[in-house]
Amino acid sequence: MIAKTMEAALNRQVNRELYSAYLYLAMSAYFETTNMKGFAKWMRLQAKEEQSHAMKIYDYVLARGGTVSLEAIEAPRAKWASAGKVFEEVYAHEQKVTGMIHTLVDLSVKEKDHATFEMLQWFVKEQVEEEEHASEILSQIKTLGDVVGHLFWLDHQLGKRE
Ligand SMILES: [Fe+2]
Ligand SMILES: [Fe+2]
Numbered sequence: 001m002i003a004k005t006m007e008a009a010l011n012r013q014v015n016r017e018l019y020s021a022y023l024y025l026a027m028s029a030y031f032e033t034t035n036m037k038g039f040a041k042w043m044r045l046q047a048k049e050e051q052s053h054a055m056k057i058y059d060y061v062l063a064r065g066g067t068v069s070l071e072a073i074e075a076p077r078a079k080w081a082s083a084g085k086v087f088e089e090v091y092a093h094e095q096k097v098t099g100m101i102h103t104l105v106d107l108s109v110k111e112k113d114h115a116t117f118e119m120l121q122w123f124v125k126e127q128v129e130e131e132e133h134a135s136e137i138l139s140q141i142k143t144l145g146d147v148v149g150h151l152f153w154l155d156h157q158l159g160k161r162e
Contacts, residue, residue, distance in 0.1 A: 002064040003111050009104055010061050010116070015071050016100060017054035021047045023093065026076040027086050036151065038159025039083060045161055053123070060119050084138070084146035091134040098127040 002010075028043035061068050080086045101123045108117040137158070144150040 002061065002066040002116070003113065006107060006111050006113050006116055007061060007064075007066040009107055010057050010066070011069050011071075013100060013104060014054045014057050014061075014068065015073065016097065017050050017057065018073050019076070020093065020097065021050035021054065022073055023076040024050060024090075026078055027080070027090070030078065030080055030086065031083075034083075034148070036083065036148075036155045038155035038157065039086075039151075042158040042161050053126070056122070057119075060116075064115065082146050083148075083151055084141045087134060087138040087141055091131070091138050094127065094130045094134050098131060101127055 024043045024047040028040045028047060031037075031040035031043060058068050080089070101120060105117065105120050105124065108114075108120060137154075140154055141151065144154060
């Protein structure tokens with residue numbers, strides 16, 4: 001059985017992962033309107049991945065005999081000024097998520113909840129990857145100058161994501 005404080009914190013993280021999915025879906029829709037099909041595809045897959053993060057924690061709470069409680073998901077914005085602005089936000093957002101995961105790890109240590117600690121290690125590693133991808137794409141956009149015409153190569157590259 002999982003402690004109530006840990007359960008509440010994990011439920012909150014389910015909500016934050018679903019918000020991430022929502023945010024990336026909004027970014028995907030934005031890229032569709034700017035005809036950046038590769039960026040749009042990348043973001044759509046990223047949204048799906050965030051949904052799977054939420055479900056990992058959701059399933060874990062249930063496996064530990066806890067209660068899943070779903071709350072309202074905050075609405076993301078719908079427009080950005082440029083692809084560069086989108087990826088600045090992605091990078092900042094992922095750094096924020098990393099902080100949330102680390103706070104959860106700290107709580108699991110405080111609660112002496114070894115099972116939750118172990119489950120969260122997957123997320124610790126995943127966040128290293130997420131930050132790396134976001135900062136890599138951001139720096140590529142900066143190199144290309146954030147001019148739509150110059151971004152087609154990157155759009156093509158991102159469109160290869162499976
Ligand atoms: Fe995530
Ligand atoms: Fe990932």
